[in-house]
Amino acid sequence: MSFKTTGILALLLVLLAGYIYIYEIKGYEEQAKAQEEARKVATVTKGTVGRLRLDKPGVSISAVRDSFEWRIQTPIETLGDYEMFEELLVSAGTLEKAGVAADSSQVSLPDFSLADYGLASPAIRISFEDAEGGPQEVAIGDRSPTGVYFYVKIAGDDLIYLAESRYYFQFDLTLDELRDKRYVRFDPDRVVGIELLHGEQRIDVKREDLRWLMVHPFDDLGDDVGIGTFLTDLRDARISSFASLDDDDPNGLEDPWFQIVIDEGKDGEKNGVVFGNKTGPRAYRRYQAKAHGNPYIFEADSSFVHHLLESGNSFRTRDVFAFNRHAADQVEFVYSDSTLSFARQGFESWSVESHPNHQIPGKRIEDFLDELNGLRATSYVSEGMDEQGRSVFESQGIRIRVLEKGALLREVVVGALDKHLFAATNDREQIVQIDPYFLGKIRDVRIHPKLGAEQG
Structure with missing residues (x-):
């Protein structure tokens, strides 16, 4: 070839x-x-639907998309739950025809009636405008006699279709289900101030650069972990239920017992939420609440509200024991009847200065220094003790001193009372509570006689 x-x-x-x-x-x-x-019953392109209406007997809910938000326009003007609206559109776009309930020959009969399928006054009617496909409307009627399907009619199509019943409840939504259920809308990364007001008590923290500072009731460092957790909890909080729009009962919101004020640095504009009277059955009561700038009252889970209130205790720094850990070259443990002192000899090598005939694995001292440096207070117990009280506390406790070339880096006094462990530091007047596990870390620092050494 x-x-x-x-x-x-x-x-x-x-x-x-x-x-x-x-x-x-x-x-x-x-x-x-x-x-x-x-x-498919309807053609929906994700992100292109700009307007939606959900009609049910007695209520018509209309909403428009505004960038990454859905705004409900009727029967009230309020923000919508973005995820719920998007899921509704996905459900409409994925709903498939499972069969034909009435074809063209049936619908043309003289005695044909939409009422036989629950479509003369449908239980649910969904209308939406898709920028790419134009307006669409889907009516949902009764269930089939077997209950396996429900009837569906598409605007502009004379046929009546069947759809699987398991999809029905994806469209049977209420106004409350479609409303935005966040307590308050804010971006935690933009928050520069938080104020908690509870009666005469006030906790106020401010962000300066990348650090949080407590400015009331004490001037102190703020706790990044505690404040960050609070902001996350508040951002993710969801409303239990909404109060009736025509409820004129006293709600206590004119003089709230608890307020959260959020400052996002918007020219003095403040955000937040206030909590008033309790409502609901005595066995499980909720607080009536309202976000700043929002006229609608909602009900908030009482246990979660108290959690938010108690979170204020975590706004103050818990890192009260930190020091230049890698500079430490001497450690002392002063007990009521004895003293242990250690000196660094090299990498993970420490000598027992107080008991020359004894030794200790160097890693134990290194591990203890890591634990002490990372120790966090669990709560503040006292803002200060008088001289006599502090003297008693320190005399009965274990004094731990960390030094660098003879200069004090950190001194901590640890004492137990009623199965709780407390501590005080050399640069703070406050007594703090610490986790009881730390006492075990102190006990782990044990010395052993050197092999063959003469004991005195």
Whole structure:
């Protein structure tokens, strides 16, 4: 076979392959896609629906998309739950026709009635405007006699279709389910101030650069972990239920017992939420609440509200024991009847200065220094003791001193009372409570006689 003949055959094979792809494979793919689209009740392109209306007997809910928000316009003006609206659109776009309940021959009969299918006054009617496909409307009627399906009618299509009943409740939504259920809308990363007001008590923290500072009731460092957790909890808080729009009962919101004020640095504009009277059954009561700038009252879980209130105790720094851990070259443990002192000799190598005939694995001292440096107060017990009280506390406790070339880096006095462990530091007047596990860390610092050493 000549080279020319081989080239012609190769060209024919390429043309044949192209023909098969264009007219067979690609044609099949397009046909399958068309069949899939034909099975759908509605055509919804994600992110393109700009307006939606959900009609149910006695209520009509209309909403518009505003960038990444849904805003309910009727029956009230308020923010919508973005995820709920998006899920509703996804449900509408994925709902498939499971069959035909009434074809063209049936709907053309003189005695045909939409009421027989619950579609004369449908239980649910969804209308939406898709920028790419124009307006669409889907009516949902009764369930079929077997309960396996429900009836669906599409605007502009005379046929009545069947859809699987398991999808029904994805469309049977109430106004409260579609409303934004956040306590308060804010971005934790933009918050520069938090104020908690509870009666005469006030806790106030401010962010300066990347650090939080407590400015009331004490001037102190703020606790990044505690404040960050509070902001996350508040951002993620969800409303239990909404109060009736025509409820005129006293709600206590004119003089709230607890307020949270959030400052996002918007030219003095403040955000937040206030909590008033309790409502509901005595066995499980909720607080009536309202966000700043929002006229609508909602009900908040009482246990969560108290959690938010108690979170103020975690706004103050808990890192009261930190020091330049890697500079430490001497550690002392002063007990009521003895003293242990250690000196660094090298990497993870420490000598027992107080008991020369004894030794200790150097890693134990290193581990203890890590524990002390990372120790966090669990709560503040006292803002200060008088001289006599502090003297008693310190005389009965264990004094731990960490030094660098003779200069004090950190001094901590640890004492137990009623199964609780407390501590005081050399640079703070406050007594703090610490986790009882730390007493075990102190006990882990044990010395052992050197092998063959003479004991005195």
